[in-house]
Amino acid sequence: MKIIVAIKQVPERDAHIRIDSTGNWIEESGLQYALNESDAYALEEALQLKEKFASAGDEVIVLSAGPERVGTTIREALAKGADRAIHIVCDDLGARDALGVAKLLAAAIKQENPDLVLSGLQSEDLGLGQTGVIVAELLGLPHATLILHVEGTESGLKVKRELEEGWFQTVELPMPAVLTIQSGGNKLRYATLMGIKRAKTKEVRELAASELDGDAAPVVVLEQVTMPRKQKSTQILPGTAKEAAAALVEKLKFEVRVL
């Protein structure tokens, strides 16, 4: 089985986020980046599928769009066990809407003709949760979202899909197909030292965004980024841990009245 995993590099979870001088994006200088969490689960699912159905010609290809810095996240995925990578070099990812980004990914995927395309269900920076579904639409492939578990069947795939409030559902679909992976389905692996060493020699094919798709004007534009307004006025209890704890107990006793 040939599997493509679309991954995204996002600011690290604990990164200090500031709005930049344009007011429509964040200050990127000095930011640390990491692999988007649900994409890490998508990669893990792909690696496990390859291990389960090992046959000649099986490969896991990671695909990522973004500027030069994305290369470090791609190497990380290769170190975990992906066989090769495609990097769509693109400095203006933020200027493209979800359809524009999906068009780039779909064009690169088409060249490879994979059996299965996986991605995380949502990015931690923009949180649109749409890329995988749009890619499926552009490629004319069936899809399923919020997937926790993937099994092969005679005719295609059987997947476990998460529904709301603790419910699940099994969905069967033919291949090729696109799945967006929910976090938590598998235990994530770490890259081994050997893996890190091997990753250095694995193929990373660079594609220029301009080669893939005419840049259509976006239909949705992020105009402005702002700090959220507080929905409640939070009373911060100051002091040492002990003082704050004592103050909170007072509040719980006399104001919230739960003690």
Added chain:
Amino acid sequence: MSSVLVVLEERGGKVSRISWEALAGGQRLGSQLGLPVCVAIVGAQTESLAAEIAAQPLGKVVRVEHPLLNHYTADGFTLALQQLIQSESPAYVILPHTYQVRDFAPALAARLGQVLISDVVAIGDGPVFTRQLMQGRLNGNYRHTGDGPCLISMQAGAFRAENSERPTNPAEVVTFTPTVESNQIRTKPGEPFRGSSQTVDLGSAQLIVSVGRGIKEAENIPLVQELATALGAELAASRPICDNGWLPLERQVGSSGHTVAPKLYLAVGISGAIQHLVGMKGSQCIVAINKDPDAPIFEVADYGIVGDLFEVVPALTEALKAARQ
């Protein structure tokens, strides 16, 4: 005719709560722009749902009905709604931001050459649609600049559903029959099933202590368990804790877990991504303990302690034990 079309979802034979909230958002947008609001409901048998909806003061209720829409599939719903949108030409299409909508609406938008503005929490003049970025640390204001319909999905609780009194004239109900062939539906959905057996009932707990990523390691969970015990509270968690298997899935609060509204919700080391907030923001009193003063959890908290949970939690457990004596 230009209009706002709101697509409602059914849950257990009734129109779901988040759908009514999306409708409230649609009505706000309609009055802002002077556009009539129409409603669509998709399924195989939609008569009783349509009657429930028609009691609201609306332009029109469309029953999008076809035997192949009996069970939700992305292919079926995309085809049906694409045809409805092309026939009605609404200026705006509003959907509730549910797992089902997330599964098909991005494809529906792409098929129409559009991009869904997903997970909208507010509508401003323009109209400008606000959604969260960076796990709730920032808001982003989005504008639709394309020709053609603007598709929006609305987060739970973004608008308050206020079902108005029964109008004198119920809304007109029409049926729209899309063309759907069985070979166009490529996926085969199974019946929904519950996860593991339920041994805790978070929904009826009055006091909840909830733990997040800030706890760092499974070995540290007993620290918050002791706090919960001292308070007489149930222990709950945000998604990453359950993903890691540190606590069972049945203790998860948020859009993929339980929705709770206890008297007290004490969030320990939880940053407050929207997926978590929608599951607990209805709590009567929210207390947050977090080392990051900018964590979004403080936007909904009544009381906050900014500090290292590994110092604050043991101190709080001791103080509670002393207060209980």
